[in-house]
Amino acid sequence: MCGIVGILGKHEVAPLILEALKRLEYRGYDSAGIATLQNGHLDRRRAVGKLINLSDRLVHEPLPGKAGIGHTRWATHGPPSEANAHPHQNGPVAVVHNGIIENYRELRAELAGSNFESETDTETVAHLCARFMAGGMTPREAAKATIARLEGAFALCFLFDGHDDLLVAARRGSPLAI
Ligand code: GLU
Numbered sequence: 001m002c003g004i005v006g007i008l009g010k011h012e013v014a015p016l017i018l019e020a021l022k023r024l025e026y027r028g029y030d031s032a033g034i035a036t037l038q039n040g041h042l043d044r045r046r047a048v049g050k051l052i053n054l055s056d057r058l059v060h061e062p063l064p065g066k067a068g069i070g071h072t073r074w075a076t077h078g079p080p081s082e083a084n085a086h087p088h089q090n091g092p093v094a095v096v097h098n099g100i101i102e103n104y105r106e107l108r109a110e111l112a113g114s115n116f117e118s119e120t121d122t123e124t125v126a127h128l129c130a131r132f133m134a135g136g137m138t139p140r141e142a143a144k145a146t147i148a149r150l151e152g153a154f155a156l157c158f159l160f161d162g163h164d165d166l167l168v169a170a171r172r173g174s175p176l177a178i
Contacts, residue, residue: 002029002074004086004096004176006157006167007067014063017070018055025051029072030080034058035087035094036065037164042094046085067164069157071096077104078119088123090114091130092161093142097122099174102152125156143168 003024007013017034032054033046045063047053051072071086077100078084087094101107104121107128114127125146132142139160147156153173160166169176 002098003027003070003072004098004155004157005070006096006159006169007069008165008167009066009068011066012064013066013068014058017068018051018058021051021070021072024072027072028074030075031082031085032070032072033085033087033096034063034068034070035089035096035159036063036068037159037161038063038065040162040164042089042092042159042161044087044089044094046082046087048080048082048085065164067159067167069094069096069159069167071098076100077121084118084120086120086122087159088118088120088126090123090126092133092139093126093129094159094161095122095126095129096157097125097154098156098176099154100152101125101150101154103150107149121152125150129158139163139166140168143170147172 035044101121155171155174155176158168
């Protein structure tokens, strides 16, 4: 189990996301991360271990921005590490994920040529969505097309470079409160 949070706010959201992740700590986790949009551009911080490690990181390397997503990870694919921590990003797409993408191997094979940075099933989602956008889809269309390709149980939240008024969330078989 893990926790995912997304906020489109009027003020800086990283502190709010951190607070929300703290409320989800009881679910258990091994690493955590946050991505925000700063002046329209995605940036992220991730850390292994407890949320204090992420909040210490944010003190030294703050993440301004009024739109963001956050995650506490319970590793299923790939050990706890910064590279495997969420959010995962590929090009203009950042994503946090709770659950398991059962067909990630098949999707990874289709995405041959993409440069994967983690061992997770989740990173496949970011690459697939970015591939659809590169083919001309809008972020919403790309997220929808991506979700249609996924097998398994998941809750997902997407954030897109250049779209600071948009969060896309989806779930299948995993809980997600909006
Ligand atoms: N399967 C994903 C991973 O291993 C998400 C795990 C979770 O629900 O935290 O990164």
